[in-house]
Amino acid sequence: MNILVLMKQTFDTEEKITLTDGKVNEDGIEFIINPYDEYAVEEAIKIKENDGGEVTIVSLGPSRTESAIRTAMAMGADKAILVENEDIPLDEFSAANILSSVIKEQEYDLILCGHMAVDDGSSQVPQRIGELLGIPYIGTAVKVEASGTQVVVERDVEGDTEIVEAVLPVIIAAQQGLNEPRYPSLPGIMKAKKKPLERLEIEDLNLSDDEVQPRTEEISIYLPPKKEAGRILKGELADQSKELIELLRNEAKVI
Amino acid sequence: MEEKKLIKGGSFLIDELQPEDIYTPEDFNEEHLMIAKTTWDFVAGEVLPKVEEMEHKNFDVAVKLLKEAGELGLLGADIPEEYGGVGLDKISSSLITENIAKAGSFALSHGAHVGIGTLPIVYFGNEDQKKKYLPLLATGEKIAAYALTEPVSGSDALGAKTTAVLSEDGQYYLLNGAKQFITNAGFADVFVVYAKVDGEKFTAFIVEREYPGVSVGPEEKKMGIRGSSTRPLILEDAKVPVDNVLGEIGKGHVIAFNILNIGRYKLGIGTVGSSKRIIELATKYAKERKQFKLPIASFPLIQEKIADMAVSTFVNESMIYRTGGLIEDSLSVIEGNKENQGREIAKGIAEYAIEASINKVYGSESLDFVVDEGVQIHGGYGFIEEYEVERLYRDSRINRIFEGTNEINRLLIPGTLLKKALKGEIALLAAADRLQKELMSLMPLMPEDTPLSQEKGMLDMAKKLTLMIAGLAVQKYQQKLEQEQEILRNVSDMIIELYAMESAILRTLKTLNKLGVDKAEHKLDMTQIYVQEAFDRVSLIGKNTLAAMEEGDVLRTQLSIHKKLSRYTPINTNALKRKVAARVIEAEKYL
Numbered sequence: 001m002n003i004l005v006l007m008k009q010t011f012d013t014e015e016k017i018t019l020t021d022g023k024v025n026e027d028g029i030e031f032i033i034n035p036y037d038e039y040a041v042e043e044a045i046k047i048k049e050n051d052g053g054e055v056t057i058v059s060l061g062p063s064r065t066e067s068a069i070r071t072a073m074a075m076g077a078d079k080a081i082l083v084e085n086e087d088i089p090l091d092e093f094s095a096a097n098i099l100s101s102v103i104k105e106q107e108y109d110l111i112l113c114g115h116m117a118v119d120d121g122s123s124q125v126p127q128r129i130g131e132l133l134g135i136p137y138i139g140t141a142v143k144v145e146a147s148g149t150q151v152v153v154e155r156d157v158e159g160d161t162e163i164v165e166a167v168l169p170v171i172i173a174a175q176q177g178l179n180e181p182r183y184p185s186l187p188g189i190m191k192a193k194k195k196p197l198e199r200l201e202i203e204d205l206n207l208s209d210d211e212v213q214p215r216t217e218e219i220s221i222y223l224p225p226k227k228e229a230g231r232i233l234k235g236e237l238a239d240q241s242k243e244l245i246e247l248l249r250n251e252a253k254v255i
Numbered sequence: 256m257e258e259k260k261l262i263k264g265g266s267f268l269i270d271e272l273q274p275e276d277i278y279t280p281e282d283f284n285e286e287h288l289m290i291a292k293t294t295w296d297f298v299a300g301e302v303l304p305k306v307e308e309m310e311h312k313n314f315d316v317a318v319k320l321l322k323e324a325g326e327l328g329l330l331g332a333d334i335p336e337e338y339g340g341v342g343l344d345k346i347s348s349s350l351i352t353e354n355i356a357k358a359g360s361f362a363l364s365h366g367a368h369v370g371i372g373t374l375p376i377v378y379f380g381n382e383d384q385k386k387k388y389l390p391l392l393a394t395g396e397k398i399a400a401y402a403l404t405e406p407v408s409g410s411d412a413l414g415a416k417t418t419a420v421l422s423e424d425g426q427y428y429l430l431n432g433a434k435q436f437i438t439n440a441g442f443a444d445v446f447v448v449y450a451k452v453d454g455e456k457f458t459a460f461i462v463e464r465e466y467p468g469v470s471v472g473p474e475e476k477k478m479g480i481r482g483s484s485t486r487p488l489i490l491e492d493a494k495v496p497v498d499n500v501l502g503e504i505g506k507g508h509v510i511a512f513n514i515l516n517i518g519r520y521k522l523g524i525g526t527v528g529s530s531k532r533i534i535e536l537a538t539k540y541a542k543e544r545k546q547f548k549l550p551i552a553s554f555p556l557i558q559e560k561i562a563d564m565a566v567s568t569f570v571n572e573s574m575i576y577r578t579g580g581l582i583e584d585s586l587s588v589i590e591g592n593k594e595n596q597g598r599e600i601a602k603g604i605a606e607y608a609i610e611a612s613i614n615k616v617y618g619s620e621s622l623d624f625v626v627d628e629g630v631q632i633h634g635g636y637g638f639i640e641e642y643e644v645e646r647l648y649r650d651s652r653i654n655r656i657f658e659g660t661n662e663i664n665r666l667l668i669p670g671t672l673l674k675k676a677l678k679g680e681i682a683l684l685a686a687a688d689r690l691q692k693e694l695m696s697l698m699p700l701m702p703e704d705t706p707l708s709q710e711k712g713m714l715d716m717a718k719k720l721t722l723m724i725a726g727l728a729v730q731k732y733q734q735k736l737e738q739e740q741e742i743l744r745n746v747s748d749m750i751i752e753l754y755a756m757e758s759a760i761l762r763t764l765k766t767l768n769k770l771g772v773d774k775a776e777h778k779l780d781m782t783q784i785y786v787q788e789a790f791d792r793v794s795l796i797g798k799n800t801l802a803a804m805e806e807g808d809v810l811r812t813q814l815s816i817h818k819k820l821s822r823y824t825p826i827n828t829n830a831l832k833r834k835v836a837a838r839v840i841e842a843e844k845y846l
Binding site: 070071074192 | 285286288289290292293296297300326327328329331332341343347842843846
């Protein structure tokens with residue numbers, strides 16, 4: 001089974017986010033495989049280990065993405081395609097167009113990806129790609145059984161489980177709990193550097209300007225406001241309740 | 256590949272090196288970083304959650320974790336691929352050691368297995384022994400241990416009492432004796448054991464746990480590293496096949512001393528990993544803990560501690576990877592020729608015996624300092640077992656004792672240096688002669704306006720002072736120098752500081768050349784702080800040593816030279832330390 005894994009490189013979840021000149025500071029930051037994508041990588045490798053086939057990583061991002069790709073290769077992915085983009089602004093619309101145009105050139109039975117990226121958290125790209133490719137999309141997968149031309153997926157639906165059967169090819173987005181990603185082994189790491197990585201530019205793809213142009217605009221980036229110190233209301237219980245309602249209505253403006 | 260000239264061990268004392276001459280952590284490649292990350296992820300994800308169980312002597316956990324480490328290749332870095340290992344360079348295996356060190360006692364189980372337990376077979380085993388044991392050791396199917404120390408022979412390793420006598424049929428050696436403080440003894444399958452054949456020929460053997468006559472005593476109750484197994488190994492007519500002699504009969508000391516060299520180097524790396532862990536814990540705590548309504552991290556005296564911890568760790572790290580680079584360069588040229596390989600490798604490692612001793616002493620004392628301040632930052636909570644830093648404090652103490660006490664290592668440094676000089680391996684004597692003339696016409700430091708110019712000048716002066724004092728000591732005491740242990744220790748301390756200062760200066764300049772001033776600023780600050788403090792220590796040791804050796808007019812003349820060699824304009828280290836601390840506190844980790 002030929003499996004494509006859509007993978008993004010994101011901030012290490014341990015890193016603190018700071019802003020310089022209204023931009024997220026990337027200096028000295030550790031980058032990792034987006035944790036949800038890591039489940040997708042692991043799942044793809046497990047399916048390959050059972051059924052054979054090939055796992056190809058497809059990424060869009062700056063050239064530093066290579067280190068995430070090499071990690072996926074060290075885990076067991078076979079090859080990768082990286083569409084390099086250092087600073088052209090993109091959004092979910094353009095990213096989906098770019099990735100779909102790469103995928104259309106590939107032979108695949110199954111596409112796996114993360115349910116969302118932990119950086120912008122939009123959770124839009126997989127559905128858009130399913131639409132663009134004309135294949136079914138199955139989200140928040142916690143169990144995947146793929147065999148032959150068939151796939152059975154258990155989905156996490158707000159705490160309940162939904163079981164979906166589909167005919168390949170499909171695109172499946174991984175939810176936390178799908179598996180326990182392996183650590184890249186040392187022999188894996190040494191093999192990874194020799195595995196093929198194809199680098200493309202957005203211009204290499206047959207896309208019109210309109211398809212690459214984002215449909216959304218970034219107005220500004222700011223950190224969440226600092227949490228203010230709490231206040232303890234004093235006095236008679238009835239007065240306190242009154243004051244609380246007053247504050248919720250007029251100060252917090254939540255009721 | 257570019258032909259690289261090997262740097263002689265100990266030559267740093269007289270040679271002026273360039274930043275490009277030394278290996279630094281900034282030279283790690285992509286694979287190195289991935290190996291470090293895999294190791295740390297394994298430690299954080301699998302080992303740290305089980306530390307408590309291991310501390311309570313549940314060694315099944317340690318054995319299981321070793322096997323898991325084996326599956327990832329973390330036991331096979333130093334074992335060639337043809338024997339089931341991964342066959343990586345020394346920097347890779349160093350990064351594994353550094354990151355495993357953050358796992359506390361488990362690092363001891365791992366280190367005893369992959370280091371002193373397995374390496375004697377890698378380096379000195381014959382083809383059959385390597386084929387038989389290494390693939391099993393690489394996966395963790397068998398666990399190794401190393402048995403040199405005896406109840407009455409610690410530092411005096413060659414004074415071992417364990418004997419080996421050939422059986423009448425010539426098939427076995429019968430080993431008798433007891434080995435003390437054997438790490439992994441509770442569960443190890445294979446022991447590298449030293450015994451004297453016919454009571455005199457010091458020889459290494461590979462002894463399996465299952466052989467008749469092999470048993471272990473009870474677990475020791477230890478101050479620290481309680482999550483590792485330490486027991487005596489008891490040999491009562493232990494039947495060891497003649498095929499299990501490791502190396503040559505009577506040449507056990509070659510193996511023992513070289514494994515000690517490697518062990519010292521590896522211990523040094525471990526201290527870097529532990530120190531980084533402590534800095535992280537202490538910094539996070541200092542930011543959370545509030546007194547007088549402020550996080551204690553905002554108080555300058557706490558900041559100073561954090562800066563001192565960072566500086567010491569930075570210097571330690573710079574020294575250890577510099578030595579790692581030397582060993583890697585020296586071993587990477589030894590390939591193929593299997594006949595002499597063991598001996599060649601032994602020579603390659605022995606070349607840097609001085610550096611390994613320096614790393615051992617500096618690393619263990621740096622870690623002790625760092626962990627002590629780590630506890631202090633935690634205040635009363637640092638004294639409570641629930642806090643990791645309490646365990647780390649107890650775990651640290653052994654490092655100054657094993658792999659040769661720091662006292663023994665301090666004596667080895669000048670001793671080895673002198674031997675190398677007398678053999679003509681380094682031109683120490685010529686340098687001492689040259690110095691005599693230079694000292695007459697000494698010019699005061701005139702720093703240029705380039706980064707670390709003053710520090711480079713101070714390093715040069717410190718080298719001169721050290722050489723002067725070492726030269727005077729040799730002249731004065733000649734054959735009896737060995738008995739002047741205080742003076743040898745002093746010279747040793749000066750040499751250690753030279754290696755420390757130089758490693759920091761060269762690493763920082765290398766970073767600066769490669770990445771520019773902005774990216775090197777933190778290192779520049781730390782180097783300036785360190786060099787000033789170390790220079791003052793060297794100067795003081797120098798003065799005291801002169802006073803111990805000479806008196807009257809001779810002493811006064813020498814003190815006037817000493818004074819000239821100690822002169823510099825001090826910088827404001829308080830301000831620099833606040834800057835260093837601010838960055839570490841912001842990052843909440845060593846950087």
